[in-house]
Amino acid sequence: MKKLLLFLIPILYGLAYGGEQIQIEFEYPSITGDFYVAGTVFFPPAAAPDLKKILVMDKDTREEIPSKIVVQDNWPDGSVLSAEIVFPANSQKKGKYIIFYGDDVERKKSFVEAAVLPTVSFIVPGAGTTVENMDVSVGQINVRVDRSTNIRYWWYILPVFFLILLTVLRTLRTIRMQKL
Amino acid sequence: MKKITMTRRIVQVFCLILLVYGGYIFKEWKQSPETEQSLFPALKAPAGSISITKLEKGSILWPSGATPVIENYPPSLVCRFNPKGGMFKACILHFFSENLTWQTQLKYLLPYITLFILLCFLLGRMWCGWVCPIGTTGDFLTFLRRKMNIPVKRFPQNFRINLSFTGYGLMAIALTISTIIGMPNFARYQCYWFLPYCQICPARLICPLFGLIKPNWKDFSTSITTTFTILAWIVLGLFIAAFYFGRRVWCHMCPVGLINSWFNKGAGVELHKKSIKCIKCGYCADACPMGLTKMYEMDKDGIYNQNSCIMCLRCVEVCPRKGCLSVKFFGKGIKIKDFFRGKNAKKIS
Amino acid sequence: MQKKFLDRYGRTVLKGFTSTRSIKSNANSELLEYSSRSKNSSMKKFYQASEDFETGKFLYPEKPVVGYFCSLVPEELILACNLHPVRLCCEENFWTQAGEEIIPGDVCPVVKSICGKFYNQMYDRFDLVVVPGSCDPKTKLAELLSPLKEVYFLDPGRDCEYLKNADIWEEKYTKFFDFLKERFHCSSGRKHLLSACKKTNARTEIFRKIYQFRTRNPEAINSFDYYIMIYASFFMDIEIWNNLAENVYREALETREICKNPKILLAGTPVIFPNFKIIDVIEQAGLSLAADIQCTTFGRFYNPVEIDEDTDSGIIRALSLKDIAGSICPCLLNLEKLVNLIVDAVSQYNLDGVIYYNLRLCQVFDIQTAVIRQALKEKDIPFISIKTDLGNQDTGQLKTRLEAFREMIESHRK
Ligand code: SF4
Ligand code: SF4
Numbered sequence: 054m055k056k057l058l059l060f061l062i063p064i065l066y067g068l069a070y071g072g073e074q075i076q077i078e079f080e081y082p083s084i085t086g087d088f089y090v091a092g093t094v095f096f097p098p099a100a101a102p103d104l105k106k107i108l109v110m111d112k113d114t115r116e117e118i119p120s121k122i123v124v125q126d127n128w129p130d131g132s133v134l135s136a137e138i139v140f141p142a143n144s145q146k147k148g149k150y151i152i153f154y155g156d157d158v159e160r161k162k163s164f165v166e167a168a169v170l171p172t173v174s175f176i177v178p179g180a181g182t183t184v185e186n187m188d189v190s191v192g193q194i195n196v197r198v199d200r201s202t203n204i205r206y207w208w209y210i211l212p213v214f215f216l217i218l219l220t221v222l223r224t225l226r227t228i229r230m231q232k233l
Numbered sequence: 234m235k236k237i238t239m240t241r242r243i244v245q246v247f248c249l250i251l252l253v254y255g256g257y258i259f260k261e262w263k264q265s266p267e268t269e270q271s272l273f274p275a276l277k278a279p280a281g282s283i284s285i286t287k288l289e290k291g292s293i294l295w296p297s298g299a300t301p302v303i304e305n306y307p308p309s310l311v312c313r314f315n316p317k318g319g320m321f322k323a324c325i326l327h328f329f330s331e332n333l334t335w336q337t338q339l340k341y342l343l344p345y346i347t348l349f350i351l352l353c354f355l356l357g358r359m360w361c362g363w364v365c366p367i368g369t370t371g372d373f374l375t376f377l378r379r380k381m382n383i384p385v386k387r388f389p390q391n392f393r394i395n396l397s398f399t400g401y402g403l404m405a406i407a408l409t410i411s412t413i414i415g416m417p418n419f420a421r422y423q424c425y426w427f428l429p430y431c432q433i434c435p436a437r438l439i440c441p442l443f444g445l446i447k448p449n450w451k452d453f454s455t456s457i458t459t460t461f462t463i464l465a466w467i468v469l470g471l472f473i474a475a476f477y478f479g480r481r482v483w484c485h486m487c488p489v490g491l492i493n494s495w496f497n498k499g500a501g502v503e504l505h506k507k508s509i510k511c512i513k514c515g516y517c518a519d520a521c522p523m524g525l526t527k528m529y530e531m532d533k534d535g536i537y538n539q540n541s542c543i544m545c546l547r548c549v550e551v552c553p554r555k556g557c558l559s560v561k562f563f564g565k566g567i568k569i570k571d572f573f574r575g576k577n578a579k580k581i582s
Numbered sequence: 583m584q585k586k587f588l589d590r591y592g593r594t595v596l597k598g599f600t601s602t603r604s605i606k607s608n609a610n611s612e613l614l615e616y617s618s619r620s621k622n623s624s625m626k627k628f629y630q631a632s633e634d635f636e637t638g639k640f641l642y643p644e645k646p647v648v649g650y651f652c653s654l655v656p657e658e659l660i661l662a663c664n665l666h667p668v669r670l671c672c673e674e675n676f677w678t679q680a681g682e683e684i685i686p687g688d689v690c691p692v693v694k695s696i697c698g699k700f701y702n703q704m705y706d707r708f709d710l711v712v713v714p715g716s717c718d719p720k721t722k723l724a725e726l727l728s729p730l731k732e733v734y735f736l737d738p739g740r741d742c743e744y745l746k747n748a749d750i751w752e753e754k755y756t757k758f759f760d761f762l763k764e765r766f767h768c769s770s771g772r773k774h775l776l777s778a779c780k781k782t783n784a785r786t787e788i789f790r791k792i793y794q795f796r797t798r799n800p801e802a803i804n805s806f807d808y809y810i811m812i813y814a815s816f817f818m819d820i821e822i823w824n825n826l827a828e829n830v831y832r833e834a835l836e837t838r839e840i841c842k843n844p845k846i847l848l849a850g851t852p853v854i855f856p857n858f859k860i861i862d863v864i865e866q867a868g869l870s871l872a873a874d875i876q877c878t879t880f881g882r883f884y885n886p887v888e889i890d891e892d893t894d895s896g897i898i899r900a901l902s903l904k905d906i907a908g909s910i911c912p913c914l915l916n917l918e919k920l921v922n923l924i925v926d927a928v929s930q931y932n933l934d935g936v937i938y939y940n941l942r943l944c945q946v947f948d949i950q951t952a953v954i955r956q957a958l959k960e961k962d963i964p965f966i967s968i969k970t971d972l973g974n975q976d977t978g979q980l981k982t983r984l985e986a987f988r989e990m991i992e993s994h995r996k
């Protein structure tokens with residue numbers, strides 16, 4: 054147990070962090086053929102200096118997907134705050150997509166919406182958005198997201214209480230020991 | 234230099250590099266598309282939040298060239314002002330102020346709070362003595378003073394207690410302001426009052442320097458920013474004076490350290506005294522950078538963890554009587570040698 | 583010091599004084615006898631040096647020599663000024679009788695013998711004598727010596743409570759250091775202090791090794807060797823001493839003897855050559871002196887200087903902590919510490935009993951006896967207190983008492 058803790062602590066201390074990418078999720082519509090996926094993404098300050106530094110990527114094949122990106126808002130330093138991203142997808146080829154951004158990223162492919170196709174909006178899971186229930190109507194498709202009751206957010210309360218209880222007990226013991 | 238201090242210095246420098254420049258070193262890894270979504274999802278400002286959108290260009294809170302850091306929260310301060318490449322935005326005060334303003338729901342904060350409490354419970358305030366980059370900077374200033382042969386200034390006990398009250402006061406004010414400006418009626422104040430403590434924290438001016446980025450030294454555009462600028466200068470002056478003339482005096486009033494200190498007496502790292510061995514030589518009390526004297530005064534056997542102890546273990550190291558002061562982890566002695574040799578080592582010796 | 587006054591009267595005292603120097607003390611023959619008992623060949627140099635010092639033939643290095651008393655005077659400061667420190671302390675019947683002419687009466691025999699030696703020009707080579715105000719006779723000694731030598735009186739106070747007094751000690755030591763620098767025209771600073779501390783710390787390290795070794799195996803370095811080593815450290819150059827002691831330790835490591843006698847701890851008045859009566863008797867009684875808690879040995883050597891602030895004042899403060907706060911001098915307020923030390927040493931080193939040695943006419947040691955006896959009685963540790971003077975008349979009687987003590991230990995063991 055001691056060994057495990059000794060290994061775990063430095064790892065927790067130093068290494069717990071994720072990468073600079075955004076996963077996107079959307080439901081494939083029942084229609085067949087091509088459609089567009091669109092949505093608004095928020096970026097941290099100075100992360101995406103300009104439009105060229107954001108791209109959409111196929112998660113499995115790692116190929117860049119042509120995309121259209123429109124900046125909606127900028128950070129004070131000029132970097133992108135939020136942008137609307139549109140890219141084409143096909144319901145036969147059910148790929149998974151991620152948005153990838155940063156200094157080293159260079160977008161090469163862009164596209165223009167040539168045909169009028171149905172549009173699906175995507176969401177960015179895990180972001181600390183305050184919107185609990187989201188009803189987005191896009192054409193005929195209605196996407197509903199509700200994450201408020203997801204147990205994965207709440208189980209942390211148990212260890213927190215347990216640790217606080219232990220801390221209080223041990224503190225009381227220490228104080229008693231020092232007083233005696 | 235003795236073994237513990239040597240280890241501590243190495244850890245401090247290593248952590249400084251990891252925390253401040255880690256983003257450069259692990260760049261590839263960080264951006265590799267293979268990395269799955271983190272266990273700790275990034276907390277973002279709510280869309281259209283005034284605190285973000287209305288901030289003026291070049292405001293105090295955004296030094297130019299700063300890149301966002303990964304939003305994890307180990308026990309305390311690695312500041313939002315870390316230069317490009319910093320690995321964590323980890324200051325716990327920043328965490329609370331920010332999310333109070335954003336009114337983030339508790340459930341999204343729970344993972345961070347759990348991590349924070351777990352680390353505090355295991356290590357107490359070890360963060361301060363071993364990791365904190367600001368503490369390391371301060372220790373470096375102390376080192377410079379020693380090299381220049383300027384005697385240390387020893388502040389009286391009362392003064393140090395008052396310092397910690399000041400720290401609690403600052404913390405309370407900062408959190409109250411953060412809460413108020415998070416309410417819809419007061420949202421228009423966000424552009425100036427967002428993260429009030431961060432605006433005067435010395436780390437705001439020091440951390441960017443690690444990456445050779447110019448911090449926003451001054452902002453005289455409005456009366457509020459002027460006030461904050463001047464306050465920041467005063468605090469920076471106090472910070473440098475505190476570390477230059479005394480040892481770790483700053484750490485008595487650092488709000489981050491104060492939050493960590495609540496866990497000290499119950500922490501897994503325990504400092505034990507066996508008082509029959511003590512010869513009252515005062516080495517321990519003299520060497521303690523926080524000016525604590527409990528280990529010297531205590532006449533009973535037992536644990537002498539104190540709130541303001543930064544777990545630097547200097548007292549354990551200087552005690553000339555073997556076995557008098559010792560450090561234990563949940564009541565068990567820590568022997569690195571045994572750890573590496575495996576379990577059998579104990580049986581043989 | 584009121585030099586004029588003392589000069590006038592001091593010299594008068596001196597005039598009426600008849601020199602005893604032509605008569606020889608019997609220290610030399612005793613040295614010969616002790617060295618013949620030694621099993622350690624590396625000890626020879628220490629015996630040689632002690633003989634030289636006794637007869638005044640000792641070759642001091644080409645530096646000014648500073649004599650000092652007691653562990654309360656920081657040796658490191660003297661070393662840092664590139665001076666040669668010599669610790670003075672004399673317990674010899676011969677010189678006591680010589681000193682009797684100057685200070686007759688019921689006075690501490692150590693002060694008497696020191697006076698005897700000084701007034702017989704045994705310490706002519708000295709440039710300065712530092713006397714601490716540790717006890718009353720020492721304080722007066724400073725005045726008695728001032729007609730002969732330049733005397734610096736260093737009074738650290740009698741309270742060794744760190745929290746109250748650290749600043750006072752630092753101030754007093756700093757003044758002493760400044761005096762030394764001015765008197766000997768040197769500009770010593772941090773570097774010199776650090777190197778001096780390094781030397782004494784090296785000595786501490788060797789001493790600790792020897793001390794620990796003797797608790798396990800007191801015969802390989804017998805108590806005569808041990809105390810002669812300590813005696814040599816009073817006047818020898820510290821680096822030479824370190825090397826020689828290291829040799830002794832290495833040689834002792836090779837000889838492995840198992841000690842069958844009951845091991846005892848000797849506390850109380852320091853044992854200083856030539857007053858080896860007590861350890862002689864202990865040996866004859868079939869006891870092994872395995873550890874000791876005395877100011878010349880344990881008190882002086884056991885604690886290293888722990889430099890935290892390596893600035894001038896920081897080092898001086900560290901020295902004051904080592905020499906005063908950590909001191910076991912009976913003149914200071916530290917009885918509890920002494921009792922703790924004794925109890926702890928007995929349990930840590932598995933010792934069988936404690937002998938408390940007490941030189942007649944020294945009150946401070948005498949007063950402590952009752953408390954220590956009571957404390958050890960509670961812990962069920964055999965204890966005997968021995969009170970004697972520098973003469974040899976009571977040797978037989980002491981031996982009988984110690985033999986009885988040994989029997990008590992043996993029955994206690996079962
Ligand atoms: S008290 Fe604050 S500044 Fe000092 S080491 Fe701890 S976190 Fe760092
Ligand atoms: S350093 Fe050790 S022996 Fe000295 S006073 Fe502190 S606890 Fe006691």
Ligand code: SF4
Binds near residue numbers: 522524541546
């Ligand atoms: S009590 Fe000991 S571990 Fe704590 S700050 Fe002081 S010297 Fe460091």
